[in-house]
Amino acid sequence: MHEATWSRADAEAILESSERRRRQDPERLWRRVGLKAGDIVLDVGAGSGFYAFPAADLVGPEGHVYAVDVSKDLVELVREKADSRKVRNLEPVLSTPRRIPLEDAAADVALLANVLHGIPPATVRETVRLLRPGGRLVDVDWQKRSTPEGPPVRHRLGVLEATRALRSYGLARVDAFDLGPSHYVLVFERPRPSHLPGRLISAE
Ligand SMILES: C[S@@+](CC[C@H](N)C(=O)[O-])C[C@H]1O[C@@H](n2cnc3c(N)ncnc32)[C@H](O)[C@@H]1O
Numbered sequence: 001m002h003e004a005t006w007s008r009a010d011a012e013a014i015l016e017s018s019e020r021r022r023r024q025d026p027e028r029l030w031r032r033v034g035l036k037a038g039d040i041v042l043d044v045g046a047g048s049g050f051y052a053f054p055a056a057d058l059v060g061p062e063g064h065v066y067a068v069d070v071s072k073d074l075v076e077l078v079r080e081k082a083d084s085r086k087v088r089n090l091e092p093v094l095s096t097p098r099r100i101p102l103e104d105a106a107a108d109v110a111l112l113a114n115v116l117h118g119i120p121p122a123t124v125r126e127t128v129r130l131l132r133p134g135g136r137l138v139d140v141d142w143q144k145r146s147t148p149e150g151p152p153v154r155h156r157l158g159v160l161e162a163t164r165a166l167r168s169y170g171l172a173r174v175d176a177f178d179l180g181p182s183h184y185v186l187v188f189e190r191p192r193p194s195h196l197p198g199r200l201i202s203a204e
Helices: 008-015 018-023 026-032 052-059 072-084 121-129 159-167
Strands: 040-044 064-069 090-094 107-113 131-142 172-179 183-189
Touching: 008 072, 026 052, 026 172, 040 052, 040 121, 052 064, 052 072, 052 090, 064 072, 072 090, 107 121, 121 131, 131 159, 159 172, 159 183
Parallel strands: 040 064, 040 107, 064 090, 107 131
Antiparallel strands: 131 183, 172 183
């Protein structure tokens, strides 16, 4: 595991660079996964809100975005940005690696962007707990080859490794595509229960 808690300075220098926006287009991601008005989104390891703010635009006033992070600095940064832009449907949430303080099955869509290689299994379990049955988990990750920026290649997860890891939480892969020159995206669904618990119901 190689993920660290990020500071404001890291976020402003790396996560908010205009070069990054050209390479990983958040609006393109959300449109491709079919995010729609009214959806409830959970962005785990949201950082500066690079993906969370565009999601808040798309889900609109009927929807909601939880921008979850373990960094107090970044939760505060996202809160300040939301206040100054008057974004009312985006809620910063301070978590710990083992606990995201939200109710079960709260989200239609959960995002793990550039974090899966570094977060512990407990955080992934929490993410899955918060996804409703039939909801989708979107994993955006670095291609496992040298790219102009990003973590060392040895720390990255390839498509097969990430797929295997996320399937082990009971998720089913439903889509895969590239996002810009350096990232792939995997989309998983949390299966719905296939049947109700067996109990004979009288016709009377
Ligand atoms: C590489 S940044 C990615 C930020 C954002 N997803 C993006 O792509 O712009 C990783 C973020 O995950 C946060 N983080 C690290 N471990 C975490 C955990 N266990 N749970 C939630 N957030 C975590 C860090 O504080 C940091 O903000």
